[in-house]
Amino acid sequence: MKNLFFSLILLFGGYTGLDLQEKTPEEISEINARIQQLLNEAEISVNVLNFEEALSQLNKALELSKQINDQKSIALSSGVLSQLFYIRHDYDRAVTELQRAIAIQREINDEAGLAYSYLNYAKLFNAKEDFARATNYLNLAQDYYKKENNLEFIGIVELNRAIVYLHGNNKPHQIDKAMQHLDNAESYLMPSNNSYEKSRLHYYRSRAYIWKNDLKQGEEEAQKSLAISKENNFGSMILYNTKLLSQIYQSQGDFENSLSYLQESDKIRDSIFNINREALALDANTRYGVDALRSNVKELTKQNAEQEKSLKVNKLTTILSVALITILSLLTLSLYKNNNLRARANDLLQKKNDELTIAKENAEKASLAKAQFLSTITHELRTPLYAVTGLTHLLLEESPTENQKEHLNSLKFSGEYLLSLINNILDLNKLEARKVEILETSFNLEKRISDVLIALKNSADDKNTKLHFNFDPEIPKKLKGDPLKISQILINLIGNSIKFTENGDIWINVSRVNQVGQQLFLHFEIKDNGEGITKEKQTAIFENFTQGSMQINRKFGGTGLGLSIVKNLLTLMNSEIHLDSELGKGSAFSFDLKFEAFETPGATSTQSKVATALSNETMRNKKILIVEDNKINQMITRKILEKHNVICDVADNGTIAIEKVKSNDFDLILMDIHMPGISGIEATIEIRKFDDQIPIVALTAVTLDENLDEFYLNGFTDIIPKPYKTEEFFHKLNTHLAASNITA
Structure with a gap:
């Protein structure tokens, strides 16, 4: 257990000893081959339950990947590690590693890696008995493998569809569907050399026959699976098949064979899992x-x-x-x-x-x-x-x-x-x-803060307060972190300063503290010359529903939640908020954050191109489809758009929206999520099958249970939470319409 702990630290603990020297194409090709070999060996080690060896191989592969900055291999390492946690039934850690892999694969547009991650995501949701989401991710994976005509992985998708039916419902017609998918999987997998998936195929075919009360066929399929598993030393499959054969022979009244396989199963279980026994101490x-x-x-x-x-x-x-x-x-x-x-x-x-x-x-x-x-x-x-x-x-x-x-x-x-x-x-x-989870992606920090200041400028102007932005020029343009959380922190802190500062000034200062390799440490400070806070209240204001005093609450309003949210977010990001304030002279909030700095040579920022293209004429005569079942919301959104010379069409549900997009040319779609019939997500998936270019913006009231990353995975271009500020609404529409024009 200690070796496992230190291996995980070495694998994802922030390795900084990167080989930054120039490498020849031959050296890079040799390293790539070695990385692929290590990842293949790690996957085999996971299948035979040799976790220590798997972690060692993943660690070596990750080191080599970082030497040549191979993001695809780094993401694949996370995917293999997710399989390790999945086999050990540690589903939460498996989900975390898959999300890390998907974030990298989306950033580098690695379609093959995404399809592989979607397949593993489906296995996880099936294990957690969320069969609808498991089916959705199998659909995403199958679309790619059919496009690439990858018969082996089409077979693996068919096998996992059968497993969903076997786990989800044991009714006769469901078992028949499972058998159809198992037959399809066999036709695709048998020509391949994938012994592990062939073993799983025979095992689940055996379970299907048992559910159909055909014990003889069930026994034959289990014996086939056991033979393949023993030949390749697949520990978990040997365990499952010996236990299944024991149950079959017990049902047939062959108690001698049943006992024999049960003893073999128990022996394998004892060799795989460490059973801790507590000794009684006198x-x-x-x-x-x-x-x-x-x-x-x-x-x-x-x-x-x-x-x-x-x-x-x-x-x-x-x-x-x-x-x-x-x-x-x-x-x-x-x-x-x-x-x-x-x-x-x-x-x-x-x-x-x-x-x-x-x-x-x-x-x-x-x-x-x-x-x-x-x-x-x-x-x-x-x-x-x-x-x-x-x-x-x-x-x-x-x-x-x-x-x-x-x-x-x-x-x-x-x-x-x-x-x-x-x-x-x-x-x-x-x-x-x-x-809330931290999702890392590349972004421009200076532009992100500038966008926040633009959004808050009207509030500052209403208070006759000036915003001063000082950004250290030595900070790299491209950083790796969570831009959404950083925006949320700054909006709350700067908005708080605006609320308590009238006819004054607010300074937003960002400076570089230190840099070790690719690890960059930045210091943020939001300072104002507003009301200030007494020493007695400086600790309490970070608690829920707390403000400086009753007089401040009556004068400025508010709920006292903003600073509590900031404190919780910074704690989530391994940082803490500091306050220096004096009543009547102003306040200064500061915190430190760690980022990973990297530059992408020759990259062209589409956002900067879009920004220069925005104008009041961007939306003129554009055709926008509003997909919304609420008549009042339809009317409001349509009138707001038509005042800016937009040509609007309306669809009451997702089915109508699909037909209208097929028969008409729209420049953008505003898609509600919760509708009768098929949902907005399902409608978007269908539209993306025949049109992958049109911007689709989710216009919805986001709830606690909704995973924002899943919107993007299913084809959405952006998300606008309802209700919205009109300025932000038009800014996002102009941005995507301008981007669509540039792409065209």
Whole structure:
């Protein structure tokens, strides 16, 4: 276990000894061949359950991949490690490694790697009994392998489809479907040399025959699988087949063979898994006391005999000896009773511990129920709030009177305040429910901060406050990290400074602290000359629903959640927030983050091209399809777009949307997710089968359970959460429409 722990640290602990010297094409080709050999060997080691050897091979492959900056091999190493955790039933760590692999593969557009990762993702969801998602990822993998005419992996996909049917439902028609997929898998796999998948094929065919009560065929298929497994030393498959054969022979009444295979199965299980047995330890003090008593009694008896022979010990000596023995006996009895009392105390402590465990589980269930309630209620609030904010925007553009404009602005402020509250509650709920994960990708930090400042400029202008941005020129353009989390942290901190600073200044400073190899350490500071915070309140303001004072709450409003979210996000990123403030003179929030620095030679930023192409004319005469089942939302979105000379069409559900895209040319699609019939995700998957260029933007109220990365995996170009600020809405539409024009 210790070797496994240190191997994992070496594998993913931030290896920095990269060989940065120039290498010839021949050397790179030789290293690539060695990497592929190591990864193939690691996959074999995983299949035969030699985890120590697999980790050693993965470690060597990762070192070589980093020497030549081979992102594809790095991602594949994560995929093989995910298989290791999958076989060990550590599904959470398996999912984490797969997400890391998928993030890299999406970044470098590695379609083959993504298909392999989708296949492994399907296995994980099948193991977790989420059969719908397992089927979705099998579809994604099959699309690629059919395009490449990879018959072996088409067979593996068919095999896993059969396993989904066998696990999901044992009804006769489901078993028949499973048998069809197993037949398809056999036709594709038999010409290949993939012994492991052939072994799995025969094993699951055996289980299908058993469910059809055809024990004879089930026995034949299990024996075929066992023969292949023993020939290749596939430990887990030997274990499964011996156990299955024991059950078959038991059902046939052949108890001798059943017992034989059961014993073989138990023997294999004992050789694979380390069974820890706790040894009972005797109380050292008690044992020492008993031994001492025995030694003393023996010594006294010996002395008494010698005295009787030589000195004819008088009666007084005899009485004293008996008294001493009696005292020692009483001491022994006392120790015995003490042991009994200790055992009773241990039983009482165990009982109390069980009660505390039950109380802990009940508290966790209550916390989960609270999280689900908050997730549901915030999602339900977003839909009517979208109507409020959208209609307010439309009315403000209808040239209202001054009196009406004042009321509408108040309504707009209230809607935006309610939206901010809902977003903060949802973010905090995700953090508390541990639904937030760090996903690393390459991005431009300076541009990311500039976008945040653009989004907050109107709020600063309303307060007559100036924003000053100082970015260290020595910081590389391309960094690797989580840009979404960084934006969320900065929006909360800068927004907090704007709220408490009027007719003042706010400075956003980013400086490089240190760089070790590719590891870059940056210092962030957000400083203002606003209200400031008293020393007594500087710790409490990072707690939920806490502000500096009741007077500040009445004057500036707010919920007191923003700084709590910042603290939780930084803790998730292995950092912490620091505050230096003085009442009446302003505040300075600072924190440090670690990034991986790298530059991509010759890369051209499409975003910069798009940014220069944006203008008010970008949307003119563009055709946009609005897919939305809510009539009010349809009307609001359509009117907002038509005021900017956009040609709109509407689809009430996903099925209509697919037909309209087939028969019409649209420049962009706004797709709702939750609709009757097929969902927005299913509709997007169907559209991508015949059109992979048109921008598809998800327009939805995101909930706690929705995985944003899954939207992109299923073909979405971007996501706009409802309700939205109109400026951000148009900015994203202009960006994708301009990008589409440049691509065309």
